[in-house]
Amino acid sequence: MNALSDRYVAAVTNQLPEATRADVARELRATIEDTIEAKGPTVSRSEAERTALIELGDPDLLAASYRGRPLALIGPELYPKWVELTKLLLVIIPPLAGGGALIGQLLAERSLGQAISASALTIFWAIIHVVFWTTFGFALAERHGARAAELDQPWTPDNLPSIEDPLPSVSESIGVLIGYGAGIALLIAAINPTLTADGTSTLLITAAAWPWRWLLVAALGGSILLEVVKLARQRWTMPLAIFNCLLEVAFVAPIAWFALRNQLITTEAQAIIEQWIGWRPLTNGIMVGLVILVAIALWSCIAGVRKARAASGASQ
Amino acid sequence: MEDEVLLGHIQELRRGTIVIATLALLITPRYGYALLETMHAQGFAIDGNTLYPLLRRLEKQGLLTSEWNTEEARPRKFYVSTSTGQKLLARLQAEWAALNTALNELL
Numbered sequence: 001m002n003a004l005s006d007r008y009v010a011a012v013t014n015q016l017p018e019a020t021r022a023d024v025a026r027e028l029r030a031t032i033e034d035t036i037e038a039k040g041p042t043v044s045r046s047e048a049e050r051t052a053l054i055e056l057g058d059p060d061l062l063a064a065s066y067r068g069r070p071l072a073l074i075g076p077e078l079y080p081k082w083v084e085l086t087k088l089l090l091v092i093i094p095p096l097a098g099g100g101a102l103i104g105q106l107l108a109e110r111s112l113g114q115a116i117s118a119s120a121l122t123i124f125w126a127i128i129h130v131v132f133w134t135t136f137g138f139a140l141a142e143r144h145g146a147r148a149a150e151l152d153q154p155w156t157p158d159n160l161p162s163i164e165d166p167l168p169s170v171s172e173s174i175g176v177l178i179g180y181g182a183g184i185a186l187l188i189a190a191i192n193p194t195l196t197a198d199g200t201s202t203l204l205i206t207a208a209a210w211p212w213r214w215l216l217v218a219a220l221g222g223s224i225l226l227e228v229v230k231l232a233r234q235r236w237t238m239p240l241a242i243f244n245c246l247l248e249v250a251f252v253a254p255i256a257w258f259a260l261r262n263q264l265i266t267t268e269a270q271a272i273i274e275q276w277i278g279w280r281p282l283t284n285g286i287m288v289g290l291v292i293l294v295a296i297a298l299w300s301c302i303a304g305v306r307k308a309r310a311a312s313g314a315s316q
Numbered sequence: 317m318e319d320e321v322l323l324g325h326i327q328e329l330r331r332g333t334i335v336i337a338t339l340a341l342l343i344t345p346r347y348g349y350a351l352l353e354t355m356h357a358q359g360f361a362i363d364g365n366t367l368y369p370l371l372r373r374l375e376k377q378g379l380l381t382s383e384w385n386t387e388e389a390r391p392r393k394f395y396v397s398t399s400t401g402q403k404l405l406a407r408l409q410a411e412w413a414a415l416n417t418a419l420n421e422l423l
Contacts, residue, residue: 024372026384027348027393031368034349034390057365065369 004046005032008053015063024066032056074138078232082138085231089130092178097185098123104186108193122185129184133221137228173227180220180227187213187220195272202268209258219250235311241304248297259290334362336412338370339397339405342380347392371395379404 009032013025032052039048056062064071074082101122105115193204203210226244230236258264262283265273270282337360341351348368355362374380379401382393397405 020372023393026391027368030390030392031348031364034347034392035364038349038353055364057363062365062369065365066372068369068373 004049004053005029008032008056008059011059012063012066015060016066020066070142072142073135074142078138078142081232082134085228086131086134088174089134089177089181090127092174093130093181094123094126096178096182097126100182100185122188125188126181126185129221129224130181133224134228137225138232141229141232173231177224177227180224184217184220184224187217195269200268202266202272204265204269206258206263206266209254209264212254212258215254216251219247222247222250236304236307238305238308238312241301241308244304245301248301252293252297255293256290259286262286330361333412334360334366334370335374336405336408338367338374339379339401339408342395342397343402345383345394345396347385347394351395374401 009025009028012028013021016024032049035052035055036045036048039051043051061071098119102115102119105118106112110118192210194201195204196202222243226240226247230240255264264286265282274282337355337358338351341354341358346354348364348371351371352362352364352367355367371380371382375382375395378398380395380397382395385392385394
């Protein structure tokens with residue numbers, strides 16, 4: 001066996017699961033040899049080998065055919081939904097993020113030129129994020145969607161969800177996605193606000209806590225992914241509900257950590273705010289805010305689990 | 317352009333017949349390349365890169381079984397249809413006949 005056929009067989013079987021690799025390789029080798037032999041003695045061996053491999057075609061395609069995997073990132077079943085959602089989000093989120101960035105920059109007293117260029121950059125990244133996360137979410141749903149289970153039982157009208165439905169509603173998800181998008185845009189674009197009183201200025205968020213906003217950005221990104229997968233699958237599932245709880249923890253934990261140590265807002269800024277609103281000590285206010293935040297997170301986590309239970313109950 | 321459309325439709329029409337032909341021919345055990353040659357000789361235009369993975373899929377579905385024959389100079393994997401495969405073939409054959417009758421009445 002000559003190097004070209006060996007390389008071809010390796011190129012195909014490297015992409016196959018371990019269990020079938022050796023057997024497919026052995027059969028493919030025999031098949032290539034058979035094909036070469038059938039070209040007859042009039043053709044040189046190297047010429048015959050080339051023709052045989054050309055007939056078998058692109059090894060990537062052959063491997064895909066052996067694996068039986070779809071040769072598409074998003075298949076025809078999910079494609080229309082993907083187009084619809086991507087278009088909708090592109091109309092909504094980039095302008096909103098751009099507007100948010102513009103306002104944030106102007107509030108931070110940047111020049112108009114700086115504000116506009118920052119806003120344009122935010123819009124650019126918002127477009128990239130929208131397309132990436134929707135595509136990623138749908139590709140995940142395509143590969144690990146609930147469809148395999150659904151194909152076992154044909155659809156009947158009984159499968160229709162009840163009105164007080166465990167199905168995620170599109171409008172609700174869109175609203176949530178807009179919120180997340182705006183949140184990410186603000187966290188990325190905004191500068192740590194500076195408060196000024198009596199001629200002294202101070203940063204609002206402590207230097208220790210400020211870098212942790214990237215964890216919030218990550219948690220919001222995860223939440224966007226969650227919403228998209230939920231939309232693509234049209235239902236809550238238990239893994240999604242657990243992912244949702246983890247995201248809530250990722251979002252609340254850093255805020256709680258710094259708030260409980262009173263290291264979230266600088267003492268100088270606290271003094272200024274206390275002066276402004278005449279409410280002291282401000283730490284009480286921070287605690288109230290924290291309690292509300294934890295309550296919302298808990299509610300979201302429990303609601304997700306409940307909806308996932310209801311959805312799995314409905315499909316049984 | 318028109319030829320492309322025609323070719324596409326012809327391919328679509330032929331696609332379903334490949335499984336019938338495969339199950340029918342594999343009543344006699346054959347290895348991949350021999351089966352391909354037989355099908356070509358019988359007028360079935362199919363490529364190896366379609367047929368060889370199809371054989372594995374049919375085997376996975378329990379319609380074929382395979383065995384390595386190492387007696388000859390070159391070891392070859394022989395496929396033969398199972399009784400499940402034969403039953404499925406009979407069903408497909410009936411389906412094909414029904415389609416044929418229905419179309420003939422229509423044309």
